[in-house]
Amino acid sequence: xxxxxxxxxxxxxxxxxxxxxxxxxxxxxxxxxxxxxxxxxxxxxxxxxxxxxxxxxxxxxxxxxxxxxxxxxxxxxxxxxxxxxxxxxxxxxxxxxxxxxxxxxxxxxxxxxxxxxxxxxxxxxxxxxxxxxxxxxxxxxxxxxxxxxxxxxxxxxxxxxxxxxxxxxxxxxxxxxxxxxxxxxxxxxxxxxxxxxxxxxxxxxxxxxxxxxxxxxxxxxxxxxxxxxxxxxxxxxxx
Numbered sequence: 001x002x003x004x005x006x007x008x009x010x011x012x013x014x015x016x017x018x019x020x021x022x023x024x025x026x027x028x029x030x031x032x033x034x035x036x037x038x039x040x041x042x043x044x045x046x047x048x049x050x051x052x053x054x055x056x057x058x059x060x061x062x063x064x065x066x067x068x069x070x071x072x073x074x075x076x077x078x079x080x081x082x083x084x085x086x087x088x089x090x091x092x093x094x095x096x097x098x099x100x101x102x103x104x105x106x107x108x109x110x111x112x113x114x115x116x117x118x119x120x121x122x123x124x125x126x127x128x129x130x131x132x133x134x135x136x137x138x139x140x141x142x143x144x145x146x147x148x149x150x151x152x153x154x155x156x157x158x159x160x161x162x163x164x165x166x167x168x169x170x171x172x173x174x175x176x177x178x179x180x181x182x183x184x185x186x187x188x189x190x191x192x193x194x195x196x197x198x199x200x201x202x203x204x205x206x207x208x209x210x211x212x213x214x215x216x217x218x219x220x221x222x223x224x225x226x227x228x229x230x231x232x233x234x235x236x237x238x239x
Contacts, residue, residue, distance in 0.1 A: 034142025043080035050080025071175025075110040081128035091130030092159035154191035155198030170210035180217025192236040199229040
């Protein structure tokens, strides 16, 4: 156990990766620590949460977050982005258009889910757009470690991005393609018929021995992802 990480509410996964389970929606924020740069995966649900993640990441790494990856465009994964200045922001191709036209929907969804109206409105007004759009794969050189951003969707949404980090044990940040603390949510922007295939792509990235970090819930293994794939295939009537 890394006491410093645990004391700040973070879980150290490998020498280069960690994650935090945020309160209320049990949403995951991920961290990849390079010698030169720091990647944060999903910056939280509002500016307050984003600022907390920024401060904690700086405390743990000794430097500022330089890159952000949005795993998809739901409020609890993107609305904290404006708390970070001077960062390079990445998302799956098409996510910029979804966010640009969906500010009101994001705000309203956040309020429906329990975020204070003022916080939701502020975060939606200041919503950060991804500048770098991933259509296939994009490798980030962070110094001593690489992070592979992979457009593995559609599935949970039409713009699902996963982050693969090699190391002593591979880590795959899955976004909401994988959920452990509840059943996977298929909202109006989901593509159910292609979700199982997206999980096949995740498994091809990480293999049998990787740590799979879901968008909500505890870290799982490949067996859990395969079981969830089978459940989704049966639920949506696809092979």
